[in-house]
Amino acid sequence: MNNILLSVQKINKSFGHSKALTDVSIDVRCGEFVAMLGPSGCGKTTLLRCISGFVTPDNGTISIGGVDITRVAPNRRPLNTVFQNYALFPHMTVLENVSYGPRRAGTPKAEARERAAEALAMVGLGEHGERLPAQMSGGQQQRVALARALVNRPKLLLLDEPLSALDLKLRKRMQIELKQLQEKLGIAFVFVTHDQEEAMAMADRIIVMSGGHVEQIGSGNEIYRKPATRFVADFIGDANFVSCTPAGNGTLRPSLGSEVIEHVQTRGAERFTAILRPEHISLMREEAPGMSMSAGVVEDVIDIGMLSTVLVRVGEQIVTCRRINDQATLTRGDAVKLGFRPRDLHVVEE
Ligand code: ATP
Numbered sequence: 001m002n003n004i005l006l007s008v009q010k011i012n013k014s015f016g017h018s019k020a021l022t023d024v025s026i027d028v029r030c031g032e033f034v035a036m037l038g039p040s041g042c043g044k045t046t047l048l049r050c051i052s053g054f055v056t057p058d059n060g061t062i063s064i065g066g067v068d069i070t071r072v073a074p075n076r077r078p079l080n081t082v083f084q085n086y087a088l089f090p091h092m093t094v095l096e097n098v099s100y101g102p103r104r105a106g107t108p109k110a111e112a113r114e115r116a117a118e119a120l121a122m123v124g125l126g127e128h129g130e131r132l133p134a135q136m137s138g139g140q141q142q143r144v145a146l147a148r149a150l151v152n153r154p155k156l157l158l159l160d161e162p163l164s165a166l167d168l169k170l171r172k173r174m175q176i177e178l179k180q181l182q183e184k185l186g187i188a189f190v191f192v193t194h195d196q197e198e199a200m201a202m203a204d205r206i207i208v209m210s211g212g213h214v215e216q217i218g219s220g221n222e223i224y225r226k227p228a229t230r231f232v233a234d235f236i237g238d239a240n241f242v243s244c245t246p247a248g249n250g251t252l253r254p255s256l257g258s259e260v261i262e263h264v265q266t267r268g269a270e271r272f273t274a275i276l277r278p279e280h281i282s283l284m285r286e287e288a289p290g291m292s293m294s295a296g297v298v299e300d301v302i303d304i305g306m307l308s309t310v311l312v313r314v315g316e317q318i319v320t321c322r323r324i325n326d327q328a329t330l331t332r333g334d335a336v337k338l339g340f341r342p343r344d345l346h347v348v349e350e
């Protein structure tokens with residue numbers, strides 16, 4: 001595709017004996033918002049550093065706009081990075097902080113200041129240029145850091161957990177602001193986070209990583225509804241894992257529910273796991289047509305206000321169900337029937 005801005009092809013990176021990245025390939029399109037998501041130590045920062053040039057991969061290639069930059073120095077790459085800790089100069093005013101980059105690159109002072117003022121206006125801080133960073137709130141400092149990256153008019157911005165120092169409320173507000181700004185400017189963002197909600201709320205596509213490799217790349221909707229692996233299903237939201245065995249004629253018999261499900265095998269596996277999200281299970285008194293049913297006993301009810309998480313024992317398995325708190329209360333020991341639509345079982349071949 002010709003609108004690919006960043007292309008990472010089969011990169012590997014080891015630090016001594018520990019392998020941080022294994023055969024990682026990703027593409028980022030012009031103007032796209034991509035989040036890198038995964039647990040601590042999965043390689044997100046290493047991948048971001050390979051793209052920014054602070055880490056050199058052992059092999060593989062990285063190109064931007066079709067030009068190989070794998071071994072190009074960080075300051076010569078057509079991109080900018082926003083770091084977690086902002087890294088603002090405390091003794092310089094906000095305007096000086098933002099104009100520092102263009103000044104170092106040789107831009108005349110007046111022009112650098114003009115561009116800095118423009119970048120500050122973009123992030124809504126046009127009036128604050130003469131303040132020192134210490135006179136700004138956490139959210140404002142984050143926006144200064146963003147302006148400092150935007151002043152260079154990059155096509156690609158790398159953001160390494162840029163909101164993690166903010167409290168939850170401010171973080172949520174900045175998520176919306178950042179997403180709106182990204183859409184307005186049309187700059188591609190590669191955004192590292194370990195917060196799945198943040199990734200879901202902001203990104204066009206999410207790269208889910210674990211143990212140094214890519215597990216799945218897709219929209220938030222795709223990775224939630226059609227997780228490619230058990231790891232992704234477990235990492236994104238809550239999931240029940242239902243083991244299934246082949247039952248002939250392109251069907252599988254799940255260990256939960258009364259109905260077989262259709263599944264076209266692609267790898268000749270013997271055993272399969274299906275994923276069933278808690279919100280797809282109804283707790284019912286009677287059997288309902290079209291539903292796959294199981295009988296169980298309530299083990300525990302966790303009330304979180306509007307919703308309850310209900311843990312139901314079905315044979316050996318504890319099934320996590322979720323329901324809105326506008327129905328009759330359930331308590332431990334109640335007999336219940338679980339019902340779900342067979343098509344809500346999503347099969348993963350292992
Ligand atoms: P976190 O969310 O905790 O920041 P991460 O997903 O960004 O984690 P990385 O920082 O990329 O993970 O680290 C991936 C692996 O590589 C880890 O096992 C880490 O210990 C190792 N690693 C990273 N940088 C170095 C280094 N400079 N020297 C040795 N090992 C490193």
